[in-house]
Amino acid sequence: MNSHHRWLHEQLPQWERDGIVTAENARSLRQRHPLDDSTSGVGQIVMGALGALLIGAGLIAVIGYNWDDFSRPVRLLFAFLPLLAAQIASFRVLQRGDAAAAWVRETVALLQALATGACIAIVSQIYNLGGEWPDFLFWWMLLSLPLVWVLRSQAVAIFYLIAIATWSVSQIETGRAWHDSPLLYPLLLLGLLPWWPGWPPKTALSVSVRWVMTISAIFGLCSAAVFVCEQSDRFLSFQFETAMWLWTLTAAAFALFPLNQAAFEEPTRRKPQVVLGSLWLLGYGLAMTNHEIGRDILMGVSRSIKLPWCWGLLIVLILFVLHALRRRRWAVLSLSSIVILPLPSWLTMNAMNSVSQSMLSLPSWLATLHLAAIGLTLIVLDFSGRRGAPRFGALLLSVLIILRMADSHFSLLAKGVGFIVVGIAFLAFNLLMSRRRRPSTLPAA
Amino acid sequence: MKTLPIIIFGIAALAQWAAPLAQIWTHEQTLAKGTLIRLKCVAPDPYDPLRGRFLAVRPEQDQADVPAGMKVERGMHVFATLITRADGLATISQLSLTPPTSGDFIRLKTRYAYDNKATIEWPFERFYINEKLAPEADKWFAENIRTAQGIIAEVRVLNGRAVLADLSLGGKPFREILKERVK
Numbered sequence: 001m002n003s004h005h006r007w008l009h010e011q012l013p014q015w016e017r018d019g020i021v022t023a024e025n026a027r028s029l030r031q032r033h034p035l036d037d038s039t040s041g042v043g044q045i046v047m048g049a050l051g052a053l054l055i056g057a058g059l060i061a062v063i064g065y066n067w068d069d070f071s072r073p074v075r076l077l078f079a080f081l082p083l084l085a086a087q088i089a090s091f092r093v094l095q096r097g098d099a100a101a102a103w104v105r106e107t108v109a110l111l112q113a114l115a116t117g118a119c120i121a122i123v124s125q126i127y128n129l130g131g132e133w134p135d136f137l138f139w140w141m142l143l144s145l146p147l148v149w150v151l152r153s154q155a156v157a158i159f160y161l162i163a164i165a166t167w168s169v170s171q172i173e174t175g176r177a178w179h180d181s182p183l184l185y186p187l188l189l190l191g192l193l194p195w196w197p198g199w200p201p202k203t204a205l206s207v208s209v210r211w212v213m214t215i216s217a218i219f220g221l222c223s224a225a226v227f228v229c230e231q232s233d234r235f236l237s238f239q240f241e242t243a244m245w246l247w248t249l250t251a252a253a254f255a256l257f258p259l260n261q262a263a264f265e266e267p268t269r270r271k272p273q274v275v276l277g278s279l280w281l282l283g284y285g286l287a288m289t290n291h292e293i294g295r296d297i298l299m300g301v302s303r304s305i306k307l308p309w310c311w312g313l314l315i316v317l318i319l320f321v322l323h324a325l326r327r328r329r330w331a332v333l334s335l336s337s338i339v340i341l342p343l344p345s346w347l348t349m350n351a352m353n354s355v356s357q358s359m360l361s362l363p364s365w366l367a368t369l370h371l372a373a374i375g376l377t378l379i380v381l382d383f384s385g386r387r388g389a390p391r392f393g394a395l396l397l398s399v400l401i402i403l404r405m406a407d408s409h410f411s412l413l414a415k416g417v418g419f420i421v422v423g424i425a426f427l428a429f430n431l432l433m434s435r436r437r438r439p440s441t442l443p444a445a
Numbered sequence: 446m447k448t449l450p451i452i453i454f455g456i457a458a459l460a461q462w463a464a465p466l467a468q469i470w471t472h473e474q475t476l477a478k479g480t481l482i483r484l485k486c487v488a489p490d491p492y493d494p495l496r497g498r499f500l501a502v503r504p505e506q507d508q509a510d511v512p513a514g515m516k517v518e519r520g521m522h523v524f525a526t527l528i529t530r531a532d533g534l535a536t537i538s539q540l541s542l543t544p545p546t547s548g549d550f551i552r553l554k555t556r557y558a559y560d561n562k563a564t565i566e567w568p569f570e571r572f573y574i575n576e577k578l579a580p581e582a583d584k585w586f587a588e589n590i591r592t593a594q595g596i597i598a599e600v601r602v603l604n605g606r607a608v609l610a611d612l613s614l615g616g617k618p619f620r621e622i623l624k625e626r627v628k
Contacts (some may be wrong), residue, residue, distance in 0.1 A: 076469065079465065080462070080465075083461060083462070087458045087461070090454065090458075091454065091458075094450060094451060094454055097447070112461075116461045119461070119465050120464065120465055123465040123468050123469060124468070125573045126573075127468065127469070127472040127608055128499075128569060128571055128572050128573055128608070128609040129468065129472075129569075129571075130567075130568055130569045130570045130571060139464060143457070143460055143461050143464060146453050146454065146456070146457030146460075147457065149450075149453060150450040150451075150453050150454045150457070151454075175518075175519040175520055176520065177520070
């Protein structure tokens with residue numbers, strides 16, 4: 001936000017000279033949006049973090065050389081001295097409290113996290129300890145986590161988020177106990193709670209941390225979904241489809257993740273969970289319009305519904321839906337409802353205890369109608385003077401028509417003509433929207 | 446200055462020391478007081494991005510008999526009783542779910558069991574080496590791994606814990622051989 005304020009302060013003198021604002025207005029604006037020189041810029045934080053990273057990486061490389069000529073105690077001293085130095089530096093920063101610059105806080109926290117990793121590495125090297133790198137990563141990230149809480153370090157939080165996702169992906173292997181598998185991911189993610197939202201609630205997360213957190217959660221929770229599928233039955237048929245429905249439930253939970261009023265009013269690009277969750281749901285919906293894929297998804301649903309993980313996701317989703325209904329988040333609610341489209345077929349098939357061709361094709365038809373309704377609504381809303389997204393609506397309809405035609409048994413000639421017609425209609429609509437949006441010229445003074 | 450962050454920081458700093466120190470303590474105990482056993486090894490491997498160059502040490506024996514009535518599952522921790530053969534090399538005589546009351550034993554993990562035999566995972570697998578000596582070590586390992594006497598892993602064993610102390614060939618320590626070759 002400080003960069004916006006800085007930009008405003010740079011513009012004000014010129015605006016005053018041009019008569020756009022009066023001196024009084026300019027003073028009011030300066031008071032309303034003051035420059036806070038106590039906070040560090042992004043550049044300073046990045047440079048600090050980079051410095052710490054280089055020192056940490058250097059330490060690890062020096063350790064990797066394996067100093068054969070030194071005795072064990074001397075080599076252990078190499079491990080503990082950097083850790084002690086980093087801990088003393090962190091303690092000094094902690095003592096200074098809010099007076100410490102953000103970039104210094106980030107640097108010492110990252111340095112301490114890296115020194116901890118280097119220390120564990122050198123000890124395991126000296127004693128020829130076994131164990132794979134995920135075990136090493138697990139202990140490293142856990143020992144670094146408190147630094148996120150006390151030093152409020154974004155850099156270490158990002159490291160932790162990447163580490164827990166990497167660890168979860170590496171643990172997808174049948175036969176592991178739950179506490180050594182990706183099922184631990186939600187608990188590991190909750191480890192960040194003392195930092196975010198923190199107590200008492202502090203400032204909102206930065207956009208970069210939100211993106212890393214979302215991507216980490218995608219990898220972590222999707223790994224857990226794959227793990228439960230493999231764990232339930234190694235030779236399970238439609239295993240990919242089963243995991244896919246669990247991923248889609250996760251995507252819907254992402255899109256519907258509860259937001260407070262301030263977050264609700266933020267632009268969508270600052271809400272990566274909504275962007276990525278919605279993109280997955282759209283892709284899933286479009287794929288389901290294909291009859292064969294729709295059938296496979298239905299098979300996946302009937303298998304995943306037996307898994308406790310699926311029921312956990314459904315409960316979370318219902319809670320999120322209730323919250324979204326209270327907040328009137330109609331757009332994400334309509335998109336998220338794509339996830340339940342296979343359920344009518346599944347329920348009917350279960351009730352009748354038989355499989356019919358029409359029931360197998362139903363998800364595909366429902367997905368087509370649902371997406372078409374979303375596309376049309378987005379256009380109609382705009383034309384009725386409310387907030388819509390007409391171009392996106394038209395794009396969705398065009399993609400739907402193209403997909404349905406590709407899936408049909410029409411001749412190549414008919415498909416070609418169809419594509420041309422859709423293309424022309426799309427361009428014409430775009431032209432129409434440009435004319436509608438053209439700003440009216442200012443009346444002459 | 447707030448007290449809670451300082452307390453949490455203090456605990457974290459102590460944990461950052463305690464984790465490696467606990468490892469050092471148990472491994473030093475094993476190296477100092479443990480029984481020396483010798484195991485014949487197979488196959489090398491080269492590099493760990495965080496801990497540098499190493500030789501992958503895999504004892505020749507990778508299966509052990511499962512006693513009747515003992516149910517072994519994948520990833521299970523079991524105790525392997527070790528006996529020393531006439532040639533001085535150690536071998537696993539039996540597996541059990543509880544630590545044996547006498548003799549040397551190692552706590553290890555099972556991979557899978559089939560036909561009353563369990564595939565085992567030794568608790569050591571890497572021997573870290575100096576970067577300068579690593580290329581020569583690779584050559585030495587390749588040259589000697591298939592010879593009749595083979596490369597021997599010298600392991601110290603105490604209360605089920607095993608620490609890989611050295612590698613040797615014909616009774617001569619690995620590092621000495623390498624230093625002579627590099628000269």
